[in-house]
Amino acid sequence: MTDQEIYALKNQNLVGKNINLRIANPKDAAFILELRLNPLLNKFIGETDPNIENQKNWINNSYNKTNEFHFIIEDKNGLPFGTIALYDIDYKLGVAEWGRWVLKPGSPVYCSIESNVLVFHLAFDILKLKKLIGGANNENKKVVSFHKSYVSISSVTDKHTWFYVEDSNYKKFLKTFKDFHLIPIKNNIKIS
Amino acid sequence: MRNKIIELIYTSIDELNEQNEADSQLTKTESTIIFGKDSNIDSLGLVNLIVSLEQYVNDEFNVEISLADERAMSQENSPFSTVSTLASYIEELLKTQS
Numbered sequence: 001m002t003d004q005e006i007y008a009l010k011n012q013n014l015v016g017k018n019i020n021l022r023i024a025n026p027k028d029a030a031f032i033l034e035l036r037l038n039p040l041l042n043k044f045i046g047e048t049d050p051n052i053e054n055q056k057n058w059i060n061n062s063y064n065k066t067n068e069f070h071f072i073i074e075d076k077n078g079l080p081f082g083t084i085a086l087y088d089i090d091y092k093l094g095v096a097e098w099g100r101w102v103l104k105p106g107s108p109v110y111c112s113i114e115s116n117v118l119v120f121h122l123a124f125d126i127l128k129l130k131k132l133i134g135g136a137n138n139e140n141k142k143v144v145s146f147h148k149s150y151v152s153i154s155s156v157t158d159k160h161t162w163f164y165v166e167d168s169n170y171k172k173f174l175k176t177f178k179d180f181h182l183i184p185i186k187n188n189i190k191i192s
Numbered sequence: 193m194r195n196k197i198i199e200l201i202y203t204s205i206d207e208l209n210e211q212n213e214a215d216s217q218l219t220k221t222e223s224t225i226i227f228g229k230d231s232n233i234d235s236l237g238l239v240n241l242i243v244s245l246e247q248y249v250n251d252e253f254n255v256e257i258s259l260a261d262e263r264a265m266s267q268e269n270s271p272f273s274t275v276s277t278l279a280s281y282i283e284e285l286l287k288t289q290s
Contacts, residue, residue: 106234142240
């Protein structure tokens with residue numbers, strides 16, 4: 001995939017049934033800070049610089065990287081629910097990490113499922129990656145439990161559970177949550 | 193059948209309670225609210241409960257039912273409202289399957 005094609009992808013939304021994934025832009029800085037500085041949510045995520053200008057710069061840097069997709073999860077009217085990202089993409093090896101998954105309290109049930117479906121769709125169906133790597137703090141039990149329903153576990157340490165997703169895991173996820181996506185066959189989610 | 197289904201729901205509630213904070217625990221009664229305004233669990237908790245319960249039901253009754261239903265999980269009068277309505281919903285799904 002060329003850099004031009006990657007930026008073209010970044011300038012489109014990934015369209016799901018109830019939500020879209022849109023690449024974050026500097027206007028999202030306040031929302032992202034609000035999420036990441038929320039004490040209910042930031043127990044299990046890395047430290048966040050509270051300066052809004054630094055956040056805007058971080059978002060711009062992320063946009064400029066061809067090996068990173070940092071998304072805002074939003075409804076069809078543009079109401080933001082959270083963030084999710086695909087990053088450290090190694091196109092040659094076909095490997096990437098996914099994470100930075102934060103949903104604001106009270107988000108609809110479908111957000112958690114659809115946001116992961118769309119990221120996996122981007123990774124496996126569009127970018128043709130082979131493997132995604134992720135991890136979660138063991139104390140973040142709900143997230144660990146959610147991922148355990150479909151991922152393969154690579155290791156568990158005192159602090160973290162590390163896991164990976166390959167095409168077979170993706171298919172299992174699609175099957176379990178078949179009511180939450182538009183992918184009866186590959187590449188059926190529209191890109192607008 | 194209904195008693196067995198309720199037993200399976202309670203097993204899933206036990207699992208969910210292990211993931212939740214002390215102030216977000218679900219009690220094991222038929223009138224316990226699972227989904228809705230007064231629920232103690234968030235959306236990810238509900239997803240985990242449904243996925244776990246679906247597995248238990250499929251193993252116990254040896255049929256494949258799907259509980260992860262977008263409409264059922266979103267609507268006001270959701271079959272996931274209480275333990276009792278969830279048990280009835282599963283019973284109905286199992287009868288349809290057999």
